[in-house]
Amino acid sequence: MNEQIIDVVKTATPILEILSTLFIFVIGLIILTIVIVFIIDITQNKNAILKNYPVIGHFRYIFSSLGEFFRQYFFSMDREEMPFNRADRTWIHKASNNLNTTSAFGSTNNLSITGTAIFVNCPFPTLDEDAVATKNVVIGKDYCDIPYDAKSILNISGMSFGAISKPAVLAFSNGARMAGCWYNTGEGGLSPYHLEGGADLVFQIGTAKYGVRDLDGNLSDEKLIEIAAHKKVKMFEIKMSQGAKPGKGGILPGAKVTEQIANIRGIKTGEDSISPNRHTNINSASDLIEMINHVRKITKKPTGFKSVIGSFDWLDDFFIEINKRGLSYAPDFITIDSGDGGTGAAPTSLLDDVGLPIKETLPLVVNKLEKHNLKNRIKVITSGKLVTPSQVAWALCAGADFITSARGFMFSIGCIQALKCNKNTCPTGITTHNKRLQKGLNPEDKATKVANYVKNINKAVEIISHSCGVKEPRELNRSHVRIVQNNGGSILMSDIYPTNNNNKK
Numbered sequence: 001m002n003e004q005i006i007d008v009v010k011t012a013t014p015i016l017e018i019l020s021t022l023f024i025f026v027i028g029l030i031i032l033t034i035v036i037v038f039i040i041d042i043t044q045n046k047n048a049i050l051k052n053y054p055v056i057g058h059f060r061y062i063f064s065s066l067g068e069f070f071r072q073y074f075f076s077m078d079r080e081e082m083p084f085n086r087a088d089r090t091w092i093h094k095a096s097n098n099l100n101t102t103s104a105f106g107s108t109n110n111l112s113i114t115g116t117a118i119f120v121n122c123p124f125p126t127l128d129e130d131a132v133a134t135k136n137v138v139i140g141k142d143y144c145d146i147p148y149d150a151k152s153i154l155n156i157s158g159m160s161f162g163a164i165s166k167p168a169v170l171a172f173s174n175g176a177r178m179a180g181c182w183y184n185t186g187e188g189g190l191s192p193y194h195l196e197g198g199a200d201l202v203f204q205i206g207t208a209k210y211g212v213r214d215l216d217g218n219l220s221d222e223k224l225i226e227i228a229a230h231k232k233v234k235m236f237e238i239k240m241s242q243g244a245k246p247g248k249g250g251i252l253p254g255a256k257v258t259e260q261i262a263n264i265r266g267i268k269t270g271e272d273s274i275s276p277n278r279h280t281n282i283n284s285a286s287d288l289i290e291m292i293n294h295v296r297k298i299t300k301k302p303t304g305f306k307s308v309i310g311s312f313d314w315l316d317d318f319f320i321e322i323n324k325r326g327l328s329y330a331p332d333f334i335t336i337d338s339g340d341g342g343t344g345a346a347p348t349s350l351l352d353d354v355g356l357p358i359k360e361t362l363p364l365v366v367n368k369l370e371k372h373n374l375k376n377r378i379k380v381i382t383s384g385k386l387v388t389p390s391q392v393a394w395a396l397c398a399g400a401d402f403i404t405s406a407r408g409f410m411f412s413i414g415c416i417q418a419l420k421c422n423k424n425t426c427p428t429g430i431t432t433h434n435k436r437l438q439k440g441l442n443p444e445d446k447a448t449k450v451a452n453y454v455k456n457i458n459k460a461v462e463i464i465s466h467s468c469g470v471k472e473p474r475e476l477n478r479s480h481v482r483i484v485q486n487n488g489g490s491i492l493m494s495d496i497y498p499t500n501n502n503n504k505k
Contacts, residue, residue: 048414048428048440083342088388089411095456096412096449115359116484117394120492122469132471134458137401139235139379140302140332148200148234148302150402152181153473154392154457156450157383157404158204158239158306160188162252162261162273163421168430170443171413173197175450184404187239187275188252189264190227197447202235203227204306205295208275210265219281219291221298228299235333236295240278240288240307241355242337255424256433285318292331304333304378308341309361310354312368319372330377335404336365338384342407343421358384358395363478363497366399370499375399387411389460396461396473397481397493412453413446 034055041047041054050057087108094101111118140147156176161169169191176183176199183199185191187206194201205212205219212223227233252261252273262269282288288305296303309315322330339355362382369375382400386392387408395403407415414428426432429441458473465473468480478494485491 045442046445048430048437048442049416051440052427052429052437084385084387084407084411084417089417091388092408092411092453095460096453098452098456101456101460112484112488114484114486117390117397117493118482118484118490119390119393119464119468120480120482121467125469126466126471128466130471131462131466134462134472135474137379137474143328143330143377144296144302144332145300146302150182150200150234152179152454152458153396153403153461154454155181155381155402155404156183156409157406158184158186158202158237158242159406159410160186160210160252161191161193161264162188162256162258164431165426165429165433165438165441166191166193167438167441167443167446168410168413169193170197171441171446172409172450173199173201174443174447175409175413175454176200178447178451179454181454182234184237188261189266190230190233191264195230195232198232200234201230201232202237203233204237204239206239206275207277207279208265208273210267210273210275213266215266219294224295224298228301233301235302235304236299237333237335238279238288238291238295238303238305240282240305242306242308242341242343253422253424258433285314285321288318289321289325289329293329296332302332304331304335304381306335306337308337308339308355309365310356312364315365315368316372319368319374322374323372327374327377330374333379333381333401334365335381335383336362336400338382340384342385358382358386362395362400363398363493367497367499369399389457389464392457393461393464393473393476394481396465396476397478398497399478399499401474409450409453412449414441414449 037058038054041050041057044051047057091101093099110116134153136149136151138147138149156172159168159172163186170193172183173194174197177197181200182202183194183197184202185194185204187204187208187210189211190201190203203211209217209219212220212227214220214223224236228236254270254272257265257267257270257273259269265273267273279291282291292303292305336358337355338358338361340357341355362380366375366380369378369380379401380399381402381404382395382398383404383406385407386395386403387405392403410430411417413430415430416428418427420426421431424432424434426437429438432438461473465471465476468476470476470480478497478499479492481493482490483493483496
């Protein structure tokens with residue numbers, strides 16, 4: 001018996017040795033693979049997540065890919081995530097990386113949901129050879145010493161240096177230059193990184209007047225002149241309120257107020273930067289007109305204001321006062337922000353429950369401009385979750401001249417909707433001043449993605465407009481889109497919000 005056991009052991013020993021050797025080899029191979037992947041991830045500059053979180057960052061992409069196969073069992077569908085759903089984020093990712101944006105099988109968009117916009121295709125769509133280039137729009141023509149000839153339908157909305165990082169600002173400013181669109185500085189002042197990229201800039205004057213304030217926090221004409229002297233600063237925007245926090249000023253946590261940011265803004269390092277909830281010198285429609293004209297007189301450049309719309313009555317008073325004084329007193333543009341808007345930090349009560357959505361306010365504001373015969377004088381810029389071609393095309397139909405986006409462009413440079421914007425821990429380096437996290441954001445690579453996003457969204461909007469039978473996107477109007485109602489049927493937007501400017505097809 002003992003001899004039999006010894007024989008079995010002798011026979012098994014080579015097998016065990018082979019298995020143990022194989023096990024050690026496999027473990028060694030796994031370790032070697034991890035080391036190689038780590039080195040590749042840590043040295044590449046195209047993906048912030050993989051650079052900041054080498055090796056483990058790959059699991060995000062693995063799970064994202066597997067989600068396509070398992071979502072029917074375990075995960076939510078493409079259009080159920082908030083605040084931006086997977087379908088929209090996927091389209092932006094593909095567009096910014098110049099990937100194929102076509103889809104297969106069928107739409108995941110539920111066309112029966114109340115409020116859904118459905119474009120009215122023409123039986124005889126515009127042929128490619130009959131299409132024309134999208135027209136430029138001049139802002140401030142005949143009323144400014146230095147008007148602005150704006151090229152792009154889609155532009156970058158206000159994102160302050162401070163709320164976003166140095167490499168993010170460089171990516172946006174360089175990308176905007178490459179795409180031929182403008183970049184709004186946000187209320188945090190003009191940084192050297194805005195200028196370094198060479199983009200057309202819109203300087204935003206927030207309620208704290210960062211970058212153009214004196215020691216007492218009042219508007220400084222000398223600093224306005226200094227900012228306006230930069231040729232790349234094309235317009236000035238007075239921010240009355242912001243989409244995600246109407247009635248509340250900007251909030252920059254002290255952890256993000258570096259010495260450089262403090263110097264640009266004119267505040268103390270390391271302390272929370274809290275803007276007043278409104279301009280203390282603007283108490284009425286007349287005061288707003290006075291400030292617009294003062295800034296325009298000093299800068300000689302187009303000047304307008306940005307506001308979230310809640311109450312509508314004040315707009316009638318504002319437009320009536322303009323007509324009394326004359327068209328030269330009108331703002332050169334109005335930026336309509338939305339209760340759908342985004343922010344780096346805001347009280348949840350304002351974020352969730354204050355400010356009307358852009359689907360309601362944009363057509364109504366345009367109607368008021370039409371009513372007071374000011375639509376040709378005052379250009380309309382709009383923002384608020386307008387990040388895909390259909391959303392941009394809808395805004396053109398409603399009467400917007402330009403569309404701006406912040407979060408759409410954040411997605412284009414790698415934002416993963418981690419919702420950490422207010423904590424200085426953004427894993428992609430976009431909204432953090434942590435140098436370790438910033439190193440994953442390569443401005444040169446991301447600038448190309450910004451330009452790709454603009455190019456591809458403009459191209460897709462052209463496809464929609466040609467399907468509707470017009471030669472270029474700015475010819476779209478409210479008769480080109482229908483809005484789904486409670487009963488599942490749809491009505492032309494031109495019937496819901498009739499204007500004097502609809503040419504029904």
